[in-house]
Amino acid sequence: MTADAPDRTTASRATDRPRGATPFALGLLLRQAHWRAATVMMEALRPLGIELRHFAVLIVLVDRGPTVQRDLAAATGSDKAGIMRVVDDLERKGLAVRKSVPGDRRVRAVEITPQGVELFDAAHVAAESLAERLVAALGPGEPEQLRDLLTRFAYPSGGEA
Template identity: 90%
Template sequence: MSTNVPRATTASRATDRPGDASPFALGLLLRQAHWRAATVMTEAVRPLGIEMRHFAVLIVLVNRGPTVQRDLAAATGSDKAAIMRVVDDLERKGLAVRKSVPGDRRVRAVEITPQGVELFDAAHVAAEPLAKSLVAELGPGEPEQLRDLLTRFAYPADGEA
């Protein structure tokens, strides 16, 4: 049986160690950085009674205003069932409400409540010292440089993903 597997042209194989030079190195580093940042930020919002999945939806609602669940799912990278559970949680906690969309009785928009805005602001206060600890090993100007590089990587100017 023949497969279309490319023959190895380099001895560089993916590892999960610092200094990996494989074609997978960037993705592995980004995954590790995401895991570390998410773990730290989860600790910031936990005392507020929410998880990062809840906070991700609050971010969208603060930035966009009332948003239909389908668009919340797309904006947060969730599926329809997961976003429904998150919105249910937010409603139960009094942080968001579903409202009818004029002209379409089937669609409901999710809107952040004043209590949700208050919690959103409190999360930023709680996260500040933890965010500083994430970049404590970096030198002067490097946190800003890292943010700039990641922004350009995540949002290429030509719109390519």
């Protein structure tokens, strides 16, 4: 480094300060937002006996119907072993079942049970006031704006996962 050149190493270091200007600031901010939302939503799920990873699979099953484990893993950001453990848990709890896929004996589709649908609905009722608490500091229209921005950020091509 010469005397005329600015010291760029300290200017670009990531910090956890809000509104950080480093290239990593957005990722850190999204991570903090995720932790806050996950912590609040776990309050709704804990009394129901499930975790966020279980609920993520239930969301996919309600949205898509019976889904093969490979697609569940992709939709929830899980790996093959992780999704197998979650589906095992859901089966033990009576919330989902594995069923054979016609024409392919090796593949099993996961389907939500009526008990799983009941729990899914109960979780939404329990989470409603907690979700409102999450966005309480935002102004009118901002929760919708945040959802829109995050959707466009997560799915830049306009598609969904």
